[in-house]
Amino acid sequence: MITMQNVCKTYKVSKRDAGFSSALKALLHREYELIHALDGVSFTISEGEMVGYIGPNGAGKSSTIKILSGILTPEEGTCQINGLTPWKNRIEHVRNIGVVFGQRTQLWWDVPVIDSFELLKEIYRISDHTYRRNLEQLSEMLGLSELLKTPARQLSLGQRMRCEIAASLLHDPKILFLDEPTIGLDAVSKLAVRDFILKLNEEKKTTVILTTHDMQDIEALTNRIILIGKGRILLDGTISDISSGFNSTEEGLAAFYKSHNI
Amino acid sequence: MKKYLAFFRLRFSMGLQYRAAALAGMATQFFWGTMEILMFRAFYRADPAAFPMTLEATCAYVWLQQAFLTLFAAWLMEGEIFDSIINGNIAYELCRPVNIYNMWFSRSIAARFSRAMLRCMPVLLLAVVLPAPYGLMAPADGAAFFLFILSMLLGAGVAVSFCMLVYMTCFFTISSMGLRIVMTSLVEFFSGGIIPLPFLPDGIRKVFEALPFASMQNVPLRIYSGNLQGDEMLKALSLQVFWLCILILIGKLLDALAMKKITVQGG
Numbered sequence: 001m002i003t004m005q006n007v008c009k010t011y012k013v014s015k016r017d018a019g020f021s022s023a024l025k026a027l028l029h030r031e032y033e034l035i036h037a038l039d040g041v042s043f044t045i046s047e048g049e050m051v052g053y054i055g056p057n058g059a060g061k062s063s064t065i066k067i068l069s070g071i072l073t074p075e076e077g078t079c080q081i082n083g084l085t086p087w088k089n090r091i092e093h094v095r096n097i098g099v100v101f102g103q104r105t106q107l108w109w110d111v112p113v114i115d116s117f118e119l120l121k122e123i124y125r126i127s128d129h130t131y132r133r134n135l136e137q138l139s140e141m142l143g144l145s146e147l148l149k150t151p152a153r154q155l156s157l158g159q160r161m162r163c164e165i166a167a168s169l170l171h172d173p174k175i176l177f178l179d180e181p182t183i184g185l186d187a188v189s190k191l192a193v194r195d196f197i198l199k200l201n202e203e204k205k206t207t208v209i210l211t212t213h214d215m216q217d218i219e220a221l222t223n224r225i226i227l228i229g230k231g232r233i234l235l236d237g238t239i240s241d242i243s244s245g246f247n248s249t250e251e252g253l254a255a256f257y258k259s260h261n262i
Numbered sequence: 263m264k265k266y267l268a269f270f271r272l273r274f275s276m277g278l279q280y281r282a283a284a285l286a287g288m289a290t291q292f293f294w295g296t297m298e299i300l301m302f303r304a305f306y307r308a309d310p311a312a313f314p315m316t317l318e319a320t321c322a323y324v325w326l327q328q329a330f331l332t333l334f335a336a337w338l339m340e341g342e343i344f345d346s347i348i349n350g351n352i353a354y355e356l357c358r359p360v361n362i363y364n365m366w367f368s369r370s371i372a373a374r375f376s377r378a379m380l381r382c383m384p385v386l387l388l389a390v391v392l393p394a395p396y397g398l399m400a401p402a403d404g405a406a407f408f409l410f411i412l413s414m415l416l417g418a419g420v421a422v423s424f425c426m427l428v429y430m431t432c433f434f435t436i437s438s439m440g441l442r443i444v445m446t447s448l449v450e451f452f453s454g455g456i457i458p459l460p461f462l463p464d465g466i467r468k469v470f471e472a473l474p475f476a477s478m479q480n481v482p483l484r485i486y487s488g489n490l491q492g493d494e495m496l497k498a499l500s501l502q503v504f505w506l507c508i509l510i511l512i513g514k515l516l517d518a519l520a521m522k523k524i525t526v527q528g529g
Binding site: 066091095099101104 | 268272275276353356359361523
């Protein structure tokens, strides 16, 4: 069970005009602008649900994921995930979650993937039995057996992403956050990742929260969507709320963004 | 504890795979040591009585310093740690049930030990076969050797806990470059990396010896050659323990502070 109530997060961003003279001016006097990344965000997600979290670039998606995973502290609001406040009980909280950031890597660059997995086994204190079972299952479902002995730096993006997802699930997390897991993947890898997420949700009842710009991800995976723009929740409903009356979800979404001026 | 050992193991085995870097490093260190000893030789020729250490002890100091350079050098910081803070990859590390300070500490210690292990032997062997007084002499006695090892471990700990402070301040500034450059050149001089501390004028030397930087390479290298003995040695060893505790304490405080206000860069 995840509840977020009235969460606000503001960033201070330094700004200046282009050019040399304004760079000199900024040396003496710096101008900041406050950006409201999240402006009173509230939602509830129950156990075993699969939710698509969407919105244009800069809407506050990543900030929300960071708050949910305990690595960002908001100024205002409350958040409870299975009874814990992520940023206050970071270490206990992160034991129960898995996170995949599509644009970053958690694998050790210069060593074989399996070494990174073994390290995770120690970090999460996974028992030998559970580790072996999960590793077997994940390698089969994601087709990893060939990849495990290769150093992460020599994997293609699609191969690496499959390893990243496996790495996030070795410790049987109850909740999985996926931040753009299909970014940059080819069609085959995308389908493989989607299939896997569906199966995971069905079999293990893992709660999945997914951010993406790919509407096909959303169509294939989730019923419920939460749409955020300029730091506010604009819609909490189903995909048909957006796509009805349009040829594709993409068109519907573009029209929605336009009508809300975001 | 076990999980931090796992970090140590992985970083250690990773460090062992950079063979070409180790070869290049060894060659550099051997030549550097030779040059330094040639320079000292010229000085000693002028007036051997004018120096606080015998030429033999100075040569031992130089060779051990070169052999264990990667263990003590404060400028050998973990690039990956800076990268992860600056590009935001630290997001993943924060999503783990680990304490950031302890994890980085075990990683840095492992990196230093694996580098030193790969490189020290050939330099030491070459130095041993060089004719006296230019080679590496045997340790003053058995006890001195044992205390040398102990002090070396403490010294590496002090160096790492000092680097940890630099990593931690990186959470509060956007670029760490300036701080790194200032720190590393200062530490080189203050720790006796350029010339051994006994060569400095008395007044300055006393101040330097009390600073944490003297607790890095200065103590073990001088214990080995017998330049540091008796009460003075005990004082130096306790000072090492003292600075190790203080630096870790400050690092832990910074860690707690950083975790409260952290902003992960990038979307």
